[in-house]
Amino acid sequence: MDVFIPALLTIITAATPLLFAALGEMVTEKSGVLNLGVEGMMVMGAIIAFTTVHFSGSVSLAIVTSILAGAIMATIFALFVLIFHASQVPTGLALTIFGIGLSALLGQDMIGIPYEGIPKIAIPLLSTIPVVGSLFFTQDFLVYLSLAMVLAIHYFLQKTRPGLILRAVGDSHDAAHAMGYSVVKIRFMAILFGGAMCGLGGAYLSLAYSPMWVEQMTAGRGWIALALVVFACWRTGRVLFGAYLFGGISILQLHAQALGIGIPSQVMSMLPYLATIIVLVIISRDVSKIKLNAPASLGKPFHPSR
């Protein structure tokens, strides 16, 4: 079908910000920290990236600054959660609200400024393959990066020693502490990484997905990313699947409307969220499987008992 390829292309752009944020949050949660500030970090990444590219013209600089923006937000979160032993859930929520407000303040003058978006990079030989070429091998840099991060994070968590230590901290921070690993340091790095990835996800929104700045342009995607991590049972491959599923349904409902399929548009808008709930229910039937994958110390504050 003629519409299929362009629809898939749109699905990729819709899924990428979710993928970045969900991957980052997954790493954070694997270390035992529940960071609900994803939405705030994403939107800060979006405004910083857009402002940077507007004033400097350099996309690479924009990507770097958005990573920094996410990391700085994450540092604030880490400070409260790791040093002051604040409860993770309200701290994350506060950070989300803070991020949304701060980005709106910073972005006041940036509303209404046009930007043509970041260029697509065609991989030399592979992009000439008839159908698959334009789909998989002619994408912008951040899409490639997101897919590379899937592989890198999977390798890191499953095949390397530092990844093992991170998972150990997430499963039992007391045992890891007893083994002599610095739980605070490891969690801090994981939180930083998560924040940086959220910043990247936000940057993708304002640089490529809809190249402009508007207040709250993340429109709840941070929360979807959080749900995706649970949906994926904290497994990297499933995060990829979940992000594309969600992005896919969001786009397909628009296509269905344009095709004149008679389902009310409000139902169509609900579909992505409905799909997430349905999959969550299916997964939840196998409680043992979830328990196996959820980091056992998720959300519990770490108090080293001396």
Added chain:
Amino acid sequence: MLRRTLLSLLLAAGLAFTGSASAETKVGFVYVGPIGDHGYSYQHDQGRLAVEKELGVKTSYVESVQEGADAERVIRQLASSGHDIIFTTSFGFMNPTIKVAKQFKKVKFEHATGYKRADNVSTYSARFYEGRTVIGTIAGKMTKSNVVGYIASFPIPEVIRGIDAFTLALRKVNPKATVKVVWVNSWFDPGKEGDAAKALIDQGVDIITQHTDSAAPLQVAEARGVYGFGQASDMSKFAPKAQLTSIVDNWSNYYIDRVKAVMDGTWKSTDSWYGLKQGMVKMAPYGEAVPADVRQLADEVKQSIIDGTLHPFQGPIKNQKGELVVKAGEVISDKDLLGLNWYVEGVEGSIPK
């Protein structure tokens, strides 16, 4: 002695405050989106600036107010802080406006695009659909695929009026053309609007138009090499090649008139529905891509609406089922237009309930 001094001081202060309040008229504005949307709310703000410039009064505004409970809070805050007239500029502010107006009988309220009035609440709207007739004419002449895309917000009569007027004009010059509608259920969501545009273009439309407030669909059109129409303001800086023209809302004259009426004491609750003739609806300059003969035709259509010789909803009009609903020589009345809830022939799909 001390108590009396204090009381008289308080009284003096109170008199001073009320004195200063009645001397200067304060005007408040409530916007549903950011003024930086460069669309609907931006144009309302241009009206506010015109009031300031022309009449020298103090104005204040609150932007990005969500329709609902928050709106009530904002309107109440403006009413209780000395504003004499408050403009609430979105359909969804209707019930909050009526509610607050009941409690602040001395304050005047102007509600845009709504239909509930009170002694101190007026309504006003623009006949945007007249602009739709003009752009429908241009679209009919310029589409090559004969499928045109329409990105719509909510299935309220105002939006359906726009779709119908557009489609009627489109098919008048091009009987084979049809309109595909996608509902994004938001007035302002650039991500979703852009995706809707992409979906429509992927399905073969070569001209898009919208009843949503951001420039995202036009940006997509520009990137994909198709044409489009701006909404509520001139969006050509987002899409220099793609924008054929734009419907521009011009609230300045109306706002100046109404604030003057408050200052003169002649303000009464009214319902105003102005269009091209009164200058409330304007058309942006044509884009380069519009050829001379199409420009001329569009100008003629515009002029005949202003003269009254052409009514955007004059018969014969068939509905989607092909039944003749309006006979030749008849027009759809204002009353019926206000409650319009059916598609004309040529629109694909059905209206969401």
